[in-house]
Amino acid sequence: MPFPDTSAPFDADDGSSAFTVAALHLHPVKSCAGLSVPEARLAATGLAGDREWMLVDAAGEFVSQREHPRMALIRPAIAADASLQLQAPGLAPLQLPAEPLGERLRVRVWDDEVAARSAGPGAARWFSECLGEPVRAVRFEAGQRRLSSRKWTGEIEAENAFSDGYPILVVSQAALDELNRRLAARGQPAVTMQRFRPNLVLAGLDAHAEDHLDELHIATPDGPVVLRLVKPCPRCPIPNINPDTAVPGHEPGDTLAGYRADPRVGGAISFGMNAVIVEGVGRRLAVGQGGRGTVRF
Secondary structure: OOOOOOOOOOOHHHOEEEEEEEEEEEOOEOOOOOEEEOEEEEEOOEEOOOOOEEEEOOOOEEOOOOOOHHHHHOEEEEOOOOOEEEEOOOOOOEEEOOOOOOOEEEEEEOOEEEEEEEOOHHHHHHHHHHHOOOOEEEEEOOOOOEEOOHHHHOOOOOEEOOOOOOOEEEEEHHHHHHHHHHHHHOOOOOOOHHHHOOOEEEEOOOOOHHHHEEEEEEEEOOEEEEEEEEEEEEOOOHHHEOOOOOOEOOOOHHHHHOOOEEHHHOOEEEEEEEEEEEEOOOOEEEOOOEEEEEEOO
8 A cells, every 4th residue: 555645635644744944054073063954865874965974992992972062063164075064163174085095994883793984193283182182084985885783773774883883863852842841840941952963853743742753754756765763873972062062961861861761762751653665766765745644553
């Protein structure tokens, strides 16, 4: 049975939920600041340009805001030639080439050891000065396959670059709105979606409706994109770091602990759903595109 036409009026009885792509976010350097884009090509590893770069320590282990909150202040921009331009307080801008020619390295991201290409000593000095510790910038080496856990993806072999483990992170705008409502009730300031670092933000759904959806079917001019929501995203302390100041705190984690303990991930606090690509590699997602989500039973 074909999926219902996304341009047709929404019929609640067909078992699907209509939504609109409200925002698209890239995080070119893992754990550094992200940027909003009007459109993005879907690559095998997720949105093209997302988490293709990473910082590693002297042992080749990835570093993140967990150890270095100041990474939140490293802000990227993508140039017309696909190079990456970075800015951080107190430092001259840095440019990383689209294809670095530094040495090949073996680096580790969580439990995976992968091949990467160094950005060279100049970039290492820049990032090391920014963080106050020796680090190197590396780019994911094309042609290798780092796969998500088949425990969650089933028959799908989902590729990743330097993401934590899944190619696409999906959050509903209503989930953030509900969190901010609860924060206000506790006398706490509102937070932005930057805290949660999603790739795809959906409007038109109820708060946390993504928890119960199976697949997202999005109509694009190039053809359909189908994403399967496979695993709740358990949250570390990074959302408690203010993205504007890099100062850690206790919110929104304390508020989330009151209503987002998720038995599907061992009682961890979840916010958003990790997704894998069923169809649509090479097609372009854009803000304003419409889609429907099938319900998980």
